[in-house]
Amino acid sequence: MVSKKLTELLNLECLILPCNITLSDETIIAISKNCKKLKHLKIPHCRLVQSNNDNVIVKLKGLKKFYCASCKKLTDAGVIQFIHNNPDLEVLDICFIPNITVDTFIAADQATENRVNGVILYIRFYYEDIEEAFELIIKSQCTYHNSKYLADPNIAEIQSQYCVHFLPFTLSHPLIIALSKNCKKLKRLEIAHGTIEESTELRFSSASVLDDLSKLQYLEHLNLSFVADLKNSTILAIANNCKKLKFLNIEGCINITATSLMALTSLKNLQELNVNSHNIKDNFIVKLNGLNRLDCAGCINLTHTGIVQFLNNNPDLEFLDITSIFHMDIIDAANKATKNHSTILAITNNCKKLKFLNIEGCKNITATALMALTSLKNLQELNVNLINITDNVIVKLKGLNRLDCVGCMKLTENGIITFMKNNPDLENLDIRLINYMDIIDAVNEATKNRTNGIILKIHTIDDELIKESKCFITSPWVVFRRNSKRIEIYEDNLYN
Template sequence: MLLPVPERIAIKKVCSKWKEACELAWYDIKNYSFGGGVFDGKLLAPSYVEEALSNFGIYLRVLALWRNCNSSVMPIIEHIDININHWDIKTPNILNNILNSSKSIRYCNIMLHPDCNAPDISIKNWDNLLNLEHLGTRWRINNNTAIKLVKYCKNLRSLDIRSEGIIETALQKLTELKNLDTLNYSFADGIAMDELDNAILTISNTWKKLKHLTISDDSPPDDIDVDNIEPFDPSVIYDELSKLQYLEELNVLNMRDFQDSSIIAIANSSLMSIISLENLEELNVGNIDGVTDNFISKLKGLKKLRCEYSKNITDAGMIQCLKNCPNLEALCLYHSNITINTLVGADEITQNRINNIVLYLFYNNSTEASKLKTKSKWLVLRPGKRNYCG
């Protein structure tokens, strides 16, 4: 059991005693990679893969295959990562054999070299995929496959697909995966702009519970002539992504036509989704132009709020926020547009507090504000520029 896998297989062939001992020494192998790094070429041969998996395949939980490896001896693997750089007529069997034989697979990532044309997925035993949580593939997902994925893979949470590997109507069908929260949609040079636009609209209008989204241009850098790049017209289609109000992470890798207005639209949408967070107690929205009265006046239940350099909030919005947040104990308004009216409003609102919570209000001092005499014992004004906001 202390020997590496190739040596275990080698000694198995030496004599009957070693063979007998070797047959017992495989259960410790739970995670294995065929290929990658510096390997003897014969260790990548399908025959070697078959022989090795016949010994420890029943114990594996994580498997990584590189190049042209092929086997169906994988009954209980949960995690599969395959990178195929070489293509021949037998290659499609790699994916299909795995998906049709593994009964416990949760994570499946099958990556093709960009020069390989995407074949169709052909799965017979869909019941094997009931526990599938991640599917990453450049195999073509046709309409029938999309229907099956929606029917059988209800636990699918993460999907990694490429534009030429998916039919547009199939993408629409996949939006019915209710538990999906992570999507990686990539494409290469040559994609029709209307195809990309339709994909963005599909994702934005129907996959509204996504938390993690990556849209990337995977065109090889060598294909781009920097000296002859034509200027991109900014696209407003990305504004549609503002409909994804549960979004926590957005990656728009190499998207040169992604414009500032789309970022602003998405950020503003994300701000409004914060309003529904019932247990939110601390919030920092300083230096964000999208913070307006419409947002600030709807916040509730906060204990600490920082709005430094928020130029688009007024006294009316801030006073309403103070009424909504009776437990507010720290409010930072440095370099905002609030006036003495907010200070007066804070004084009047906190006078009625019965929770024994003191509000510390930090603001830029002014001649008018310095003359204010407060009545509330639950309000402490902290004028200045460098006081700690809490």
């Protein structure tokens, strides 16, 4: 029966099976025989029955992404052979498989060492004793970092040659020292949400063991977001020594002062910067040049003047989140509207390459400025939550794959439907906190003939709308989802 059904799915490219189902060897063999175009297979927590599971998964070929977390019968031997059989493999999730050992990673290193396709393999796994495992690897001169196409476990969107990613846990002083001493060619390092265990002599000092990271002079990508122990000395050391740095994320590092942050303006190769919620001022951002990504949401000390000058200096910007400047305490509403108007026009005039823009919560943008957003021809994701945007703007937006318009009370059913028809590659549409919309039939009509394989996810908190969608939606290319993610509603945003 399974084989018969799969013969009807010859063009299937993505298959995601429910968790905790039982998979037989016959089913996996049927998938490998019939779904020759399959690129993405997800079978997490599936119970693999029969005894030849290793022999079965090696029959899967041509995959780019394979998620088999908690498939407990898999072993090193089968996974290693699977890696060899899938030279274009990009993602392999083998979390919580008790039989997997470090041998898999050593073998994966060897299997990918001579790749010529430029594809980097990202292996996701979990060790209970992960810190000890990393210390062992680092002290052995980063044995399984040798292949430039093998990324370390749990690291996402790998772009660099040598990479290490630590899960959110306490990093010991010896571990950081070993990393900086032995991984000289490290290009990507992720320590997001980590806690640093300082030695006694450094605990009450202005210096930090993280200062040693500045010895990694090949570093191009550094994520230190929400590292609570990050000190000014580390920022200064990085700015002085890591001159090849292209990406830096220090969101939520509350102990860093504006003076130390100023040192980052000396990083001439910097392209992506996240200083979300930091105490930065205009004199900092106006010195930034060559960026294609800036996240400064929550930076309440920035002014419109500084933002506009930054935009003039960075015409290649592709990602911009400047939500915070629209919530500053400007008593004169007319003055605020004028400043917001000038900022939006500066964005549309200077940032023609922009792909992502977040201006959530700005209620005092003029209709002319909002209409100017339609001139951003490369825009793919737009967040206008809680803004008085109207149908005549969104119907002129094209090429988007995501629109967040939570609480945009001036939008109507006709505007939303026309927008969907004009954006056939739309993947996400958030219409929470908008008056009830009877859009089931129109959504069916707008998506039923999609040929791009993209499923439109419409986010709402309207339970009645979700209930109706389950009964009346016939298009395979749309799904309504309940989204309870918190949205901060500023006073009068919904109705002004």
